[in-house]
Amino acid sequence: MKIVIYERTAQNRLEVEFIHEKLAPGLSAFGDVVDISLEKYVACDVSVILWSPRNGSPERARAARAIRNLHGKNLLIFETPIVRTIREWHFRVGFDHVHRFGRFSPGKMSNDRAKAMGLTIAPWRTGDGPIIIAGQLPGDFSLDGLDIIEWAVDVAGHVQRISKRPLCIRPHPLDPSHDWLMAGAALGVEVSREPLQHDLARAGTWIAYTSGSAIDAVMTGVPTICMSEANFAWEVSAHSLASLDKPWTGDRSQWLSNLAHTQWTNDEIGEGLCWRSLRSLVEPN
CATH class of the missing domain: 3.40.50 (Rossmann fold)
Structure with missing residues (x-):
């Protein structure tokens, strides 16, 4: 499988370092060919961008939109986390959309990750609050x-x-x-x-x-x-x-278990754990 990460969609030096030091090694952990490109678009199986195609500077957003327009499906997007109460930074990672219409997990996931992340749900509230x-x-x-x-x-x-x-x-x-x-x-x-x-x-x-x-x-x-x-x-x-x-x-238990698989730490991305979870979601072109 050929994967291309588009450096032009990074917003700053730290994000460029993340691409080279964490993202590229993590995506290559299972033998896929991973390139980091400054081109507008390169034909590949999976295109990878940072942030939504409308976010950030006009130049960055335009670069992301061009990749979205030219690539079609299997666009892997790294976005802000879904669950924001966790202190350690996580990227939201999924295919083709940054919200529910994207592909984030291969099915009904176990609750192991939610437990490890310390995610809990309170009992449903009753009453007539605002x-x-x-x-x-x-x-x-x-x-x-x-x-x-x-x-x-x-x-x-x-x-x-x-x-x-x-x-x-x-x-x-x-x-x-x-x-x-x-x-x-x-x-x-x-x-x-x-x-x-x-x-x-x-x-x-x-x-x-x-x-x-x-x-x-x-x-x-x-x-x-x-x-x-x-x-x-x-x-x-x-x-x-x-x-x-x-x-x-x-x-809400299964929902919470699946939610835990929408976001990953930098280290988990670098170790290939994120890509191991997502790799089976790549659809044939």
């Missing part, structure tokens, strides 16, 4: 063009019509836009810029589009409504606002 609507960064790759503020306003307006429970809109912490405050004022609802753990601790229901905060909510035991199939918490959530009074509270 309904929190999770915002995202406008233009985020996972939104596929959706206007996230417009979505939040529409969701909040509908929730107000069907429920008397307290309602809160929570912008992404890296989005300082005053548009969120204006939307909250127009609707007469709270807009929270508190830390995520603060809002998770008080939430009765969490509503998200593709926000990764839905994963945190589900792990914390907050009944969650995911309104996009691309959300990693789709399997362990409700999918309609009609579910506000009858939340999904099923088993």
Whole structure:
């Protein structure tokens, strides 16, 4: 199998070092031919890029998009981690998409890795705590063009019509836009810029589009409504606002076991453990 890593998709010197010192050795651990390229595109079985095709500087993002456009399937993408509560850095690693539509594990995985990572899930919460609507960064790759503020306003307006429970809109912490405050004022609802753990601790229901905060909510035991199939918490959530009074509270154990196989440390990548898990997912061209 021929694998090409595109150095042009790295953002800085440390990431270039990661490519040469960890990524390339790890991908070659099972006898595959691995090249590091500065070219726009080289025909191969697996193309490897760092970060989503829309993230980072325009030049880096354009390089990643060119590879995505020219390669097709078996595009291996290294992204930010799914579970962010672990202190050691992990890369999210999967084929062809950075969210749930990607290929991250070969099937139902054992719980050994989740246990080793210390991942736990709290019992499902009951009660009538506030309904929190999770915002995202406008233009985020996972939104596929959706206007996230417009979505939040529409969701909040509908929730107000069907429920008397307290309602809160929570912008992404890296989005300082005053548009969120204006939307909250127009609707007469709270807009929270508190830390995520603060809002998770008080939430009765969490509503998200593709926000990764839905994963945190589900792990914390907050009944969650995911309104996009691309959300990693789709399997362990409700999918309609009609579910506000009858939340999904099923088993999450297999979901957690599979989730643990979406992300890997630099050392695990360098030792070939990540590629050993993913290699069987390469599809024939």
